[in-house]
Amino acid sequence: MLPTPYVKCDYEKVYEPAEDSFLLLDSLEKDQLYLSERFNNTLSVVCELGPGSGIITTFMMQNTMPTNNSIYFALDINPWALEATTDTAIRNSCEKSYLETIQSNLTSSIRNNEIDILVFNPPYVPAETIPDIPMDKNDIDTWLDLALVGGEDGMKITQLVLDQLDSILSINGVAYILFCARNKPENIVKLMKNQWSIELVEHRKAGWEVLSVYRFSRKSL
Amino acid sequence: MKFLTTNFLKCSVQACDTSNDNFPLSYDGSKCQLEQDESIEFNPEFLVNILDRVEWSAILQVAADLGNTSLPPNKPIFEDKNSLNEDDMAILRDLHILLIQTSIVEGEMKCKNCGHTYYIKNSIPNLLLPPHLA
Numbered sequence: 106m107l108p109t110p111y112v113k114c115d116y117e118k119v120y121e122p123a124e125d126s127f128l129l130l131d132s133l134e135k136d137q138l139y140l141s142e143r144f145n146n147t148l149s150v151v152c153e154l155g156p157g158s159g160i161i162t163t164f165m166m167q168n169t170m171p172t173n174n175s176i177y178f179a180l181d182i183n184p185w186a187l188e189a190t191t192d193t194a195i196r197n198s199c200e201k202s203y204l205e206t207i208q209s210n211l212t213s214s215i216r217n218n219e220i221d222i223l224v225f226n227p228p229y230v231p232a233e234t235i236p237d238i239p240m241d242k243n244d245i246d247t248w249l250d251l252a253l254v255g256g257e258d259g260m261k262i263t264q265l266v267l268d269q270l271d272s273i274l275s276i277n278g279v280a281y282i283l284f285c286a287r288n289k290p291e292n293i294v295k296l297m298k299n300q301w302s303i304e305l306v307e308h309r310k311a312g313w314e315v316l317s318v319y320r321f322s323r324k325s326l
Numbered sequence: 327m328k329f330l331t332t333n334f335l336k337c338s339v340q341a342c343d344t345s346n347d348n349f350p351l352s353y354d355g356s357k358c359q360l361e362q363d364e365s366i367e368f369n370p371e372f373l374v375n376i377l378d379r380v381e382w383s384a385i386l387q388v389a390a391d392l393g394n395t396s397l398p399p400n401k402p403i404f405e406d407k408n409s410l411n412e413d414d415m416a417i418l419r420d421l422h423i424l425l426i427q428t429s430i431v432e433g434e435m436k437c438k439n440c441g442h443t444y445y446i447k448n449s450i451p452n453l454l455l456p457p458h459l460a
């Protein structure tokens with residue numbers, strides 16, 4: 106078992122690590138060797154979407170994933186999450202890693218085809234609507250809603266990322282994305298499997314939810 | 327925000343993706359406040375790998391925006407990353423200071439295509455768009 110970050114944040118402002126966060130940590134741990142071999146001897150650009158408390162990015166820095174030649178971008182819409190991510194990194198002695206926190210709507214601010222490892226524990230709970238991004242940092246209830254709700258089938262936000270995956274990932278890039286059963290991930294796999302190589306890395310029952318993490322990469326030519 | 331990050335940031339406006347002017351953003355030197363942060367240690371191998379990856383012309387542009395015009399016009403290349411000589415090390419050390427230790431703690435930058443201005447506050451760049459542009 107790899108060490109897990111110690112996290113202490115204000116959970117009125119950022120998402121508290123839960124079963125979904127831990128399933129992603131387990132998935133990355135399981136793939137540690139795969140990743141270190143895939144990205145051996147080059148710079149790796151790691152990008153986490155929606156880091157929240159920063160638990161996942163900190164875990165990757167702590168365990169030098171994929172290699173010690175990595176830079177880490179943590180992109181969230183929630184300004185509190187960016188502060189929390191920096192705090193969590195420091196609390197776990199990761200100040201020697203290259204970490205940048207960026208306030209951004211998904212990957213819209215990052216150049217195309219530059220991300221080698223994309224990690225996303227998205228807002229995936231089905232809901233009728235998704236609130237607008239607040240203009241006010243102190244609108245903390247809305248920030249927390251945005252951490253959870255994913256619109257129709259809980260797929261609204263995740264689908265945006267999947268639709269752009271080809272322009273987000275580098276040639277050799279991989280994405281780790283978490284789904285709950287109500288997102289109907291099997292349907293997504295069916296629709297995408299002609300173009301993408303998709304692996305179920307981990308799945309687990311968490312309360313009444315079944316969570317799963319899939320890994321997406323380009324089909325080798 | 328560390329200097330190297332400017333090599334990855336583009337304008338968030340989707341319509342600017344079809345232009346070549348959405349990267350690098352244009353930094354306002356008179357409004358950017360720089361600080362040196364020494365927490366990341368010098369690691370020559372890391373720097374060589376970073377150099378392999380960066381777009382040098384964008385490094386030159388941003389450096390010039392911030393008042394540094396002393397960089398070599400062409401990206402330094404290292405024949406063999408496993409046997410770096412003293413000159414190589416000196417170049418890499420300088421680049422470490424520029425790319426990794428130099429950070430913009432407060433500042434602003436603009437898209438050269440649409441002119442939208444983004445801000446950096448407390449070292450955190452904000453690339454969110456206002457609702458009418460999103």
Ligand SMILES: C[S@@+](CC[C@H](N)C(=O)[O-])C[C@H]1O[C@@H](n2cnc3c(N)ncnc32)[C@H](O)[C@@H]1O
Nearest residue numbers: 120122126155156157181182183210211226252
């Ligand atoms: C389920 S939480 C995951 C938090 C953390 N990664 C974890 O696993 O504990 C989802 C995160 O995504 C962020 N988020 C929601 N919509 C986003 C968007 N459009 N762009 C970037 N981040 C977003 C939220 O602010 C929240 O921090």
Ligand SMILES: [Zn+2]
Nearest residue numbers: 337342437440
């Ligand atoms: Zn623009």
